[in-house]
Amino acid sequence: MQLRPARPEDVPSLIDLFVDAIRVLGAQQYDEAQRAAWSRAADDRDGFGERLSAMHVLLAEQDGLLLGFLGYFEDGHMDFLYTAPAAARRGVATALHRQVEATLRAAGVTELYTEASLVARPFFEAQGYRVTEEEVLERQGVQLRRFRMRKPLA
Numbered sequence: 674m675q676l677r678p679a680r681p682e683d684v685p686s687l688i689d690l691f692v693d694a695i696r697v698l699g700a701q702q703y704d705e706a707q708r709a710a711w712s713r714a715a716d717d718r719d720g721f722g723e724r725l726s727a728m729h730v731l732l733a734e735q736d737g738l739l740l741g742f743l744g745y746f747e748d749g750h751m752d753f754l755y756t757a758p759a760a761a762r763r764g765v766a767t768a769l770h771r772q773v774e775a776t777l778r779a780a781g782v783t784e785l786y787t788e789a790s791l792v793a794r795p796f797f798e799a800q801g802y803r804v805t806e807e808e809v810l811e812r813q814g815v816q817l818r819r820f821r822m823r824k825p826l827a
């Protein structure tokens with residue numbers, strides 16, 4: 674597996690992976706209506722691509738195939754973390770997170786934070802994050818539970 678920053682030409686594959694991860698991996702915790710509301714953010718592919726372009730994105734790939742990506746900001750906000758369903762539970766998200774954490778730590782960031790889905794909560798706990806707040810989002814009349822989580826960097 675290789676890690677590298679995303680380039681503009683990667684955006685269509687990032688969007689496809691985002692939709693796939695929610696549809697397949699999201700099914701562990703969210704019903705169909707909830708998953709549809711969650712992935713609707715990507716229906717406007719141009720707008721979603723612009724959101725991705727506004728953040729740093731590190732991706733993982735193997736033989737040119739996209740395995741996952743982590744979108745983050747320089748203040749320690751881990752915004753998007755998605756693994757291709759076929760590559761789940763093989764350490765893709767862990768590798769991405771490890772590299773971004775090291776980059777941000779070296780840049781002097783003192784705390785990482787995220788809004789984790791029910792699916793991602795155990796992942797972030799395994800990386801040393803703790804839940805600070807539970808919230809319920811409402812998207813197109815559908816409720817989605819998620820967790821604000823933080824990890825101080827010593």
Ligand SMILES: CC(C)(COP(=O)(O)OP(=O)(O)OC[C@H]1O[C@@H](n2cnc3c(N)ncnc32)[C@H](O)[C@@H]1OP(=O)(O)O)[C@@H](O)C(=O)NCCC(=O)NCCS
Nearest residue numbers: 698755756761762763764765766767789790792793795796
């Ligand atoms: C959350 C997600 C990114 C994890 O990606 P991944 O590449 O499979 O994660 P890893 O293989 O690096 O997992 C590392 C550890 O995290 C924990 N973990 C990861 N996924 C888990 C799950 N579905 N249930 C329980 N624990 C999980 C485990 O401790 C795992 O270690 P193990 O496999 O040795 O038990 C992936 O499941 C995903 O894309 N989910 C759907 C989208 C989503 O919820 N994104 C986050 C938005 S906030």
